[in-house]
Amino acid sequence: MKKFCGLTGTILSFLILAACSKNSTPGVYFLNFKPELDKQWLDTAAQFTGETGIPMEVVTAASDTYEQTLRAEMTKAKPPTLFNLNGPVGMRAWQDYTADLKGSKIYEWLRDKGLAIGGDGKIYGIPYAIESYGIIYNDAILRKYFLLPSRAVNDISDAGGITNFAKLKAVAEDIQANAAALGIAGAFASTSFSPGEDWRWNTHLANIPVYFEYRQKNVNDLAVIDLIYSENFKNTFDLYINNSITSRRMTGSKTVGDSMTEFALGKVAFIQNGTWSWPQIANETGNVVDQQDIKFLPIYTGVDGEETQGLCVGTENFIAVNSRVSQEEQDASLKFLEWLFGTDNGKKQASGSLGLITPFTTFSAEELPSDPLIKEMYRYLNELGINSVPWVFTTFPSLEFKNDLGAALSAYTVGSQDWDYVKTTFINSWAAEKKANQ
Numbered sequence: 001m002k003k004f005c006g007l008t009g010t011i012l013s014f015l016i017l018a019a020c021s022k023n024s025t026p027g028v029y030f031l032n033f034k035p036e037l038d039k040q041w042l043d044t045a046a047q048f049t050g051e052t053g054i055p056m057e058v059v060t061a062a063s064d065t066y067e068q069t070l071r072a073e074m075t076k077a078k079p080p081t082l083f084n085l086n087g088p089v090g091m092r093a094w095q096d097y098t099a100d101l102k103g104s105k106i107y108e109w110l111r112d113k114g115l116a117i118g119g120d121g122k123i124y125g126i127p128y129a130i131e132s133y134g135i136i137y138n139d140a141i142l143r144k145y146f147l148l149p150s151r152a153v154n155d156i157s158d159a160g161g162i163t164n165f166a167k168l169k170a171v172a173e174d175i176q177a178n179a180a181a182l183g184i185a186g187a188f189a190s191t192s193f194s195p196g197e198d199w200r201w202n203t204h205l206a207n208i209p210v211y212f213e214y215r216q217k218n219v220n221d222l223a224v225i226d227l228i229y230s231e232n233f234k235n236t237f238d239l240y241i242n243n244s245i246t247s248r249r250m251t252g253s254k255t256v257g258d259s260m261t262e263f264a265l266g267k268v269a270f271i272q273n274g275t276w277s278w279p280q281i282a283n284e285t286g287n288v289v290d291q292q293d294i295k296f297l298p299i300y301t302g303v304d305g306e307e308t309q310g311l312c313v314g315t316e317n318f319i320a321v322n323s324r325v326s327q328e329e330q331d332a333s334l335k336f337l338e339w340l341f342g343t344d345n346g347k348k349q350a351s352g353s354l355g356l357i358t359p360f361t362t363f364s365a366e367e368l369p370s371d372p373l374i375k376e377m378y379r380y381l382n383e384l385g386i387n388s389v390p391w392v393f394t395t396f397p398s399l400e401f402k403n404d405l406g407a408a409l410s411a412y413t414v415g416s417q418d419w420d421y422v423k424t425t426f427i428n429s430w431a432a433e434k435k436a437n438q
Contacts, residue, residue: 087394125318314391
């Protein structure tokens with residue numbers, strides 16, 4: 001009886017240990033920063049686990065809360081094993097938590113290793129997608145506009161003739177004036193200023209004057225900015241808010257989702273957004289925009305020589321592996337990246353539902369996404385004499401700077417502040433946050 005009880009206890013202990021071991025299998029925890037891809041990342045994680053047996057969890061931060069979510073999650077007993085770095089600024093903030101990826105396969109697979117970010121001979125962030133943004137337009141509406149006998153713009157006959165800010169402004173204002181005749185509600189979709197929804201203005205649009213100042217001064221960053229191209233920034237922002245489906249005073253309640261719906265339902269001709277937008281347009285209930293009519297224009301601001309300006313192209317999608325989790329969890333995270341960017345099914349997920357335009361040699365041209373906005377991006381990239389505007393907003397001082405700028409732009413939009421207030425806020429907040437984050 002004693003031998004039986006002893007044997008039973010041994011078996012029970014073995015089963016408990018086996019169960020604990022199974023439940024504690026090193027897994028992957030990815031903190032995703034794009035709410036619009038939440039379902040797609042969850043589906044991808046499920047497929048990875050199904051193929052490899054490695055458990056994977058995906059948590060998605062709410063819009064414009066990624067950094068604070070990351071700070072909170074990093075303090076937990078089970079922190080993210082994979083997370084995003086927002087360029088060099090993000091790398092400096094999280095360098096103590098990032099593993100060196102120089103010897104990894106995904107670094108080896110990079111077409112241009114200069115795209116990676118690091119320091120002291122180490123690589124801390126690998127870009128896993130390149131993207132582009134500009135002014136998306138519905139060419140069906142533009143074609144209808146250019147057939148109007150009473151149109152004010154008569155020296156061009158299609159959207160291809162819009163090659164600078166002056167022409168964009170003339171066409172947009174005339175479309176706004178002829179909205180009823182065109183069967184639409186406004187030239188531009190709503191300027192979104194609902195909390196956390198201002199990133200198109202305080203980041204993407206603000207990128208352009210900063211880029212041109214960097215170019216003029218031949219630098220890659222500045223501790224103090226003069227905002228030399230303030231009026232150019234104002235030009236385009238005014239065009240948006242003055243020729244919109246939504247009055248300036250109502251923008252505080254509008255989200256990016258509202259704007260995308262307006263575009264998808266054919267209520268507006270233009271919207272500023274990026275290559276990630278096609279799934280939102282295509283999947284919108286009641287979408288009336290044909291895939292062949294989805295086109296891009298550069299964000300013109302009136303800078304001299306902008307006729308050769310292309311789209312804004314770059315990335316803020318730098319993947320990092322948490323150096324403070326176990327080696328087994330780091331290895332599992334690298335296995336996920338190798339699966340996603342190096343296996344047939346993983347690559348289908350990357351270029352399919354996730355819509356990633358990847359920079360890796362493992363992808364052939366046929367394996368890259370082919371939605372209309374990505375085709376437009378490649379059209380601009382392949383056109384001789386057209387120069388892309390690089391993403392320099394990865395050098396912006398902090399989220400606090402963006403919040404300050406967004407609040408100033410919102411105040412200007414509703415008329416409680418003038419543009420000098422926006423310019424002063426931009427310059428002062430930039431300097432203060434750069435100094436604080438040295």
